[in-house]
Amino acid sequence: MTLNPIYQYLINHEHLTVEELRQVLADRRERELNPLQCAARLGLLSEPDVKRVRQLQVEQNLSFGNAVRSLSLLDDRALQEVSMAQQGEVPSFGATLERLGLMDAATYGEVMQGYIQEQVRYAEGAMSLPAEVPRRDAMLRILQVSSDMLDRYWGMEVTVVGVKVLRSELDLLDYAARVQMRGDLETQYLLGTVDGCPQGAALELLGDSDPSASDCADVVRELCNVIAGHSLAALASQGIDIELSPPESVTSPVTLDGEHAVRVELIGAFGPFRIALTYAAQS
Amino acid sequence: MGDGDPVKVVIADDSSVARRQLRTILEEDGRYEVVGEAANGAEAVKLFHQHEPDLLCLDMLMPVMDGAQALRAVKAADPDAHVVVVTSLGNSAQRGLEVLELGASAVITKPFVDEDVLTVLRTKMSVP
Numbered sequence: 001m002t003l004n005p006i007y008q009y010l011i012n013h014e015h016l017t018v019e020e021l022r023q024v025l026a027d028r029r030e031r032e033l034n035p036l037q038c039a040a041r042l043g044l045l046s047e048p049d050v051k052r053v054r055q056l057q058v059e060q061n062l063s064f065g066n067a068v069r070s071l072s073l074l075d076d077r078a079l080q081e082v083s084m085a086q087q088g089e090v091p092s093f094g095a096t097l098e099r100l101g102l103m104d105a106a107t108y109g110e111v112m113q114g115y116i117q118e119q120v121r122y123a124e125g126a127m128s129l130p131a132e133v134p135r136r137d138a139m140l141r142i143l144q145v146s147s148d149m150l151d152r153y154w155g156m157e158v159t160v161v162g163v164k165v166l167r168s169e170l171d172l173l174d175y176a177a178r179v180q181m182r183g184d185l186e187t188q189y190l191l192g193t194v195d196g197c198p199q200g201a202a203l204e205l206l207g208d209s210d211p212s213a214s215d216c217a218d219v220v221r222e223l224c225n226v227i228a229g230h231s232l233a234a235l236a237s238q239g240i241d242i243e244l245s246p247p248e249s250v251t252s253p254v255t256l257d258g259e260h261a262v263r264v265e266l267i268g269a270f271g272p273f274r275i276a277l278t279y280a281a282q283s
Numbered sequence: 284m285g286d287g288d289p290v291k292v293v294i295a296d297d298s299s300v301a302r303r304q305l306r307t308i309l310e311e312d313g314r315y316e317v318v319g320e321a322a323n324g325a326e327a328v329k330l331f332h333q334h335e336p337d338l339l340c341l342d343m344l345m346p347v348m349d350g351a352q353a354l355r356a357v358k359a360a361d362p363d364a365h366v367v368v369v370t371s372l373g374n375s376a377q378r379g380l381e382v383l384e385l386g387a388s389a390v391i392t393k394p395f396v397d398e399d400v401l402t403v404l405r406t407k408m409s410v411p
Contacts, residue, residue, distance in 0.1 A: 066397065
């Protein structure tokens with residue numbers, strides 16, 4: 001797992017708690033300028049244009065990009081400029097730590113030196129799943145696809161905070177779903193998260209601020225389904241052929257019957273996730 | 284579908300979230316009218332016969348009757364039917380090829396990207 005390794009390092013070495021990391025990520029998110037504000041600051045939109053865009057977004061539930069395109073206010077190049085400016089406006093991680101009183105700049109510099117040294121060691125050796133996990137390359141690929149999908153497509157800014165092998169029971173938090181993977185790789189792919197996360201995802205995906213419990217369960221099933229599907233494609237490119245079952249909701253904790261599981265914990269903008277892959281227990 | 288008439292669409296997906304996402308994309312575009320939603324392949328085939336839509340958007344991985352079975356049933360009944368397959372199977376070229384060989388007009392991948400969905404449909408359905 002390579003996503004946001006700096007955060008992983010900070011947690012693993014107890015420079016930050018999970019709660020503090022969540023606080024920093026939330027703070028950065030809050031301070032990020034939205035694209036409309038960025039476009040106005042760049043002088044690309046006048047005040048009346050800003051009002052028109054905002055009104056259209058509210059009336060038709062459009063994204064910023066679709067709204068300005070629809071009003072013929074900005075072309076793709078200008079949108080790219082807005083996007084770059086928006087990224088530049090996000091306060092740095094180190095600056096946020098200092099502002100929240102969690103770590104001063106000098107200490108953060110020292111921590112980063114340690115992180116760089118550890119990365120060099122990782123590059124020389126291998127950061128991998130525990131040795132008992134079979135097909136580790138394939139399992140890692142699935143986990144990598146998982147974090148990439150959560151991060152890239154659903155904007156959850158996930159980072160890995162721990163890997164654990166479980167032998168009898170699998171706690172997957174409040175909402176969980178499973179897809180069976182069969183073929184060259186035999187495993188159950190399970191994804192769980194806390195109450196609040198599916199609600200955040202539903203808002204992101206559907207613009208629905210008050211999803212029902214049934215919708216929340218469906219959101220988690222769909223995340224599980226889409227991740228498993230993309231894992232299938234990633235594995236196929238490595239010559240590993242699998243078939244998937246339709247996703248199903250499961251109740252946590254899940255009993256591991258004749259199987260063990262490797263469980264990865266991630267923390268995202270909407271809360272923690274747990275992703276697990278099962279494998280046959282060695283007799 | 285006459286000139287200026289909206290394209291009538293039936294959406295089949297076991298995920299209500301995915302159905303709502305796709306419905307929103309299509310309806311916000313203004314050139315499509317979603318006339319039915321199905322939660323599995325069997326319902327999709329039934330709604331296809333009931334509504335005779337211009338387009339059936341069919342998820343591949345569904346309970347009861349999966350997308351491939353439903354696609355075969357629809358194409359057997361109406362070889363000219365426009366069926367767009369919706370899949371979460373990433374960019375697996377092999378899977379895409381398989382459904383196109385079964386008679387699908389195109390493949391849309393999840394997660395949905397509004398512009399990509401509309402571009403595929405516009406191209407395949409000759410929507411102005």
